[in-house]
Amino acid sequence: MTSPTPESYDAIILGAGGAGLMAAATAGQRGRRVLVIDHADEPGKKILISGGGRCNFTNVGAGPAHYLSANPHFAKSALGRYRPADFIEMVDRHSIAWHEKTLGQLFCDGSARQIVAMLLYECRQGDVTIRCSHDVRDVTHADGRFTVVHGDRVASAPALVIATGGPSIPKLGATRFSYEIARHFGLKLVDPRPALVPLTLGADEALFRELSGVAHDVVAKIGKTAFREAALFTHRGLSGPAILQISSFWRHGEDVGIDFLPDQPDGWFRDAKRSRPRAGARSVLGALLPDRLAEALAERLALAGEMANLSDKALQAAERRLADWRFRPNGTEGFAKAEVTVGGIATTELSSQTMEARKLPGLYAIGEAVDVTGWLGGYNFQWAWASGWAAGRAL
Template identity: 70%
Template sequence: MEQFDAIVLGAGGAGLMCAAVAGQRGRRVVVLDHGTEPGRKIVISGGGRCNFTNREAVAERYVSTNPHFAKSALGRYTAQDFLDLVERHGIAWHEKTLGQLFCDGSARQIVAMLLGECELGQVTLRLGGALGEIGHADARFTVEHDGRRYVAPSLVIATGGPSIPKLGATGFAYDLARRFGLKVVEPRPALVPLTLPGEEALFRALSGVATPVVAGSVPAKGKGQAFAEAALFTHRGLSGPAILQVSSYWKPGEAVTIDLVPGAAAGWLRKAKRVRPRGTLAAALPLPGRLGDALAEVIGVGELGLATDRTLEAAERRLADWRFHPNGTEGFAKAEVTVGGIATAGLSSKTMEARHLPGLYAIGEAVDVTGWLGGYNFQWAWASGWAAAQAV
């Protein structure tokens, strides 16, 4: 039996961050994981360059049953704090659009940085063994891993959600949380492509076509969320950054609206008719050719001069608010993250500790806090891990 101050389950971003910070605070920490490689999601993220944070990481850009829960952790460990750490390790980085920060080199640099920080904190890493019995008695948690037994007054659940199962992801965190009396908000795939039913099969013929749009969710109640980025038509439905963003808000049965001509002024088709009456709707659309042809066919307008102004006004409205009705998503296999998870109602927003069971913590993707596309989820991993590390 090995004694520690804290046992961290999961060697992903949140778990490594928590372990490193706690270790450097003088805590004896062990990290346990069934996988043989730490930071597996980090390694594949951002096309292998890791979109490690976002300058605009505020609570309003996260999806949660409690929209205020993330404020404390994000406010106390900011994107700039993590960037300072990156720069201290001499990792070159660059900023893309919308506040997204990436490594110039490899995502493995971020993993190496976190492992280096763990080494500074004298953290023990035990990887590649199956987790066995996990229990709690006499204010101590006991965890069996790869035939060994570990005991500590603090246990941190950092095993993530079920997105990208090929990396070994499972719903383990939820099962463990329930066993210790925490509730779980039903998890569903997020930042994931949407699939379209057969009646919208016309758009499958456009597979590979991408265009800038404003895509929005159309919830049954309340106000939707819209994103101005690219949409991509696929052989199964819709993808691209704008659609991945919307997928975190979309629920079965709801529509998705797409403005296919963002920024177009009212009356633009009537103006095009006056300028080129023999021109076609397809030619007038500021869209890739195949997409323009398909939309004109659905709308039923050919030569502009043959259409009434009322018909063109209706076409404008439809192009600015094209409704798709997805019949699902491509599931956890293609989802970058998970919406839902361990309910925040049972956790302290300051420390991430379970309210009813001192010493139990939950951080990262395992918790019902999901960020937008573009480095937000990594920043939640760093911030929630840091917050827990102050308390273990």
């Protein structure tokens, strides 16, 4: 049985997520004939679940400092040329109502489906062909063209864009396919690991795992990196925005420091002894922390009885520990619960201006497939839009 004659395109984009759709729309509206292929049954699946279904589509303050990469300078070009204001202009042009939450995070007033619909409309304006529910069976390169066998069809083009993301959230169909293609074409990888992911605690921290459901505003830190947001205790360990943020920087064997009372001045515990000598240490902590958390911390600190009976030295030591409580996670909840992936296709392999592979002209990699990972709060979508736009302008 003979293979079907390849359909000819100017560019084939693997992945119909945020980065892939952005690249497709940008290239299509420049007159390029573009094909997008995805194995999922509909485009933009990760967009649809983001932000609790309202899509945290960018962050007004997004800049290179908000991204992790083996090369922290790599993201500067794309982020500098396609800014949050550029994406906001598109959102406004489509009359999608949005609002700003804390720390510059922008969300749709309505549904994340509006963002997907907007990107699909922009693709239609460029006559982009999108094929979902098509598994890619083979990708080859010869005579300056890439040939992609997908389902029962074959397509070829002088340009191929890897936009299939990383392995985070496999229930949405996420795989390591982008890494397989990269390796196939000789591109190096930075070892991928889960990011923006809950941390797990061992049996020695069972006291804190028993606080499941308790949340409190803290500062979470590793080295000089610190985030102030809510931390949430879970039956497996630690979660919440502060923990998700710091998890991207955490490595096995490292401690995570937590400041449980970041607003309290030096000496506050000793001052409390003088102002409330008959109060119990547990009740003093309870005025500043959720009850169950105050009780657990008081137990660990061995703070029993009235404040008047506790020495200043003991209170000073407790104060120091509460400002830098050390947890040593025994792991994370893995790619299944990770919002994104740290690592991926090495930036040393790519042009920061076009996202094109240096050693194989016509091959591009964008979005989460690349070793550029944003903080929690709309930063990863901004990288998807910026890297997709940069590749789309180069196709």
